[in-house]
Amino acid sequence: MSHDTSRPFPEDFLRPDDRSPVEGIDETFVFTFDTYADDLGAGQQWSRWEDLEALMRGPEPRPDWVVTSSGAIDTELGVLKTGKEADVFLVERSDPHDADGSVVMAAKRYRDTDHRTFHRAASYTEGRSMKRSRDNRALKRKSTWGRQVAAGEWAVSEWNALRRCWELGLPVPYPVQIDDTEIMMEWITHDGETAPRVAQVRPEPSVVQGFYDQLREALLTLVQAGLVHGDLSPYNTLAQGDRLVIIDLPQMVDLVGNPRGMDFLLRDCANMAGWFRSRGLEIDEQELFGDLMAHAF
Structure with a gap:
């Protein structure tokens, strides 16, 4: 088969000295990649x-x-x-x-x-x-x-x-x-360790008040979205310093769609109010519940 001189062979693109690609090659055809281990360790x-x-x-x-x-x-x-x-x-x-x-x-x-x-x-x-x-x-x-x-x-x-x-x-x-x-x-960590449950901490009064303000705001946001945690307590809220973090949410219910939605909300209020009272902040679960329901609809 004769060689069509109008179509260069691949070697025509290489330098005769080191056979490396010529300068000026389109950079879109150049890439780098990292190699990763074929085998992983235990765990x-x-x-x-x-x-x-x-x-x-x-x-x-x-x-x-x-x-x-x-x-x-x-x-x-x-x-x-x-x-x-x-x-x-x-x-x-x-x-x-x-x-x-x-x-x-x-x-x-x-x-x-x-x-x-x-x-x-x-x-x-x-x-x-x-x-x-x-x-x-x-x-x-x-x-x-x-x-x-x-x-x-x-x-x-x-x-x-x-x-x-x-x-x-x-x-x-x-x-x-x-x-x-x-x-x-x-x-969720605090000082490099897993943040403790709220039930495990005894914060200063100012922090306790801050926790309550955060809790009320979170519950308001939930009820305004038509939601209830359903199992809220000091054991599934974390104290990340002076920040309150809510965890364990698989049982979240619809406030109106669930026949017991309001019962669950009242229970959430009672569980948390009891902890706040034990830390010196007088919180009445019925008042908290009424406050939330006033903003729910």
Whole structure:
């Protein structure tokens, strides 16, 4: 076959001395890449972030500390807390090629129905509706998220509640991702350690008053959105210094749609009012309840 001199061979683009590419090559064809380890250590796995659908990732805008690198590795650090329906672990997510791209998160893992020691009362799920149109669309498409929503797991309930509360500006951990029955979320710390439960602290009177102001504001935001925590107490609120953080949200109910919505709200008020009275702040749960209901509609 004869050589068409009008079409240069590839070697015509190379210098005769070192056979390297000639200068002036289009930079859009030049790229660099980092190599990652083929094998991971014990307790490690590749981040699943890239594999998850949009509804399985935290709401935007995301905090700067969220690691989204496709080369990130999740390393198990140990158990943080055990519970009746779920255990919480600490997991570090880091990119080996980004020294600053590392974060420790809390991973809440719900047990399957065969390994739970406590089953949620059906009263929590009464009147629960699919208010999010995107969840309805996911169900119709039968996507991964749609199948997870259809399963009705408590992990999905907590994930939706966390996302909703974060979008409302409430003091809750940022929800990073949900994958099957595991929710990864912000690890709430104080002075480098896990923030204590409110039930465990004895703050100064000024801090107690600040906690109450924050609690009232959070409850007002919830009821104005038609929501009730449903299981609020000093044991599922954290004291991050002088900041109050609300956790454990899988049983969140609709204030009006659930027949016991107002009963749950009154119980939430009573649980928290009792703690404030024990710390010297005279709070009446009936007055708090009435105040909230006055702003609910």
